[in-house]
């Protein structure tokens with residue numbers, strides 16, 4: 392009788408232990424993720440979150456010292472599969488090295504988070520000098536497209552992948568004095584849609600996030616001065632700026648299998664700031 396009950400229970404036991412081992416496996420286990428400009432701010436928060444979710448993570452940015460510091464910080468937190476590489480996304484040699492070193496170390500690429508951006512000068516779009524315009528579009532848009540080209544064969548080899556472009560709420564509605572930068576982010580939203588359309592048959596998904604105002608070094612002009620800070624807060628229905636980690640969960644979702652049928656979409660995380668396009 393007892394043996395009967397046990398043998399009847401065993402399929403459940405097997406199922407239960409399988410479920411437990413599945414639960415123990417993290418949602419990005421076995422995935423390899425490259426995040427550009429990821430030694431601080433939003434990029435670093437994304438790198439940390441993807442590592443927490445089990446991914447092997449490649450941290451990169453322009454300065455070697457910053458890369459070393461960021462890798463150490465993650466390793467001190469207990470993450471072992473971290474690779475740090477110096478990469479100025481506007482330089483072809485650096486982009487190629489980023490991809491080659493990643494594949495040499497981790498054997499492939501599943502995830503790209505294109506996060507690097509610059510805004511060398513404040514001002515209205517029509518006040519933007521040509522060299523500044525070129526720099527903004529080289530880093531914020533052209534490099535994002537060129538890195539996407541480079542990861543493509545590796546994602547195809549894995550029969551799938553996920554790309555996330557870090558755009559901005561300014562891509563929907565231009566932010567005062569960030570004219571050319573805002574246009575570059577609108578362009579990135581378009582790039583995301585075009586890439587998604589082209590790569591859907593390859594099971595490679597592309598989505599974009601559009602952060603509102605996040606407290607980082609990049610946004611210092613918006614929170615470094617008390618008067619400007621108060622003005623900015625008045626434009627945010629939630630009444631506060633975001634912390635970098637508040638962008639990371641959205642990216643983690645978008646690159647995971649939980650988002651397996653989502654591609655070509657732009658997601659706003661802006662504390663209720665209005666978006667119009």
Ligand SMILES: NC(=O)c1ccc[n+]([C@@H]2O[C@H](COP(=O)([O-])OP(=O)(O)OC[C@H]3O[C@@H](n4cnc5c(N)ncnc54)[C@H](O)[C@@H]3O)[C@@H](O)[C@H]2O)c1
Pocket residue numbers: 427428429430431432433434452453478479480481506507508509530557558559560601602603604605606607608609610
């Ligand atoms: N902070 C915000 O309020 C905010 C809002 C919307 C969108 N964003 C976007 O989020 C992303 C990250 O910005 P952040 O706020 O974390 O700022 P951040 O200053 O912390 O990070 C930007 C990083 O980009 C790096 N970078 C610049 N040019 C590069 C290049 N050519 N190659 C490699 N790295 C380069 C910088 O060194 C820096 O580490 C950017 O795309 C930015 O446009 C930020």
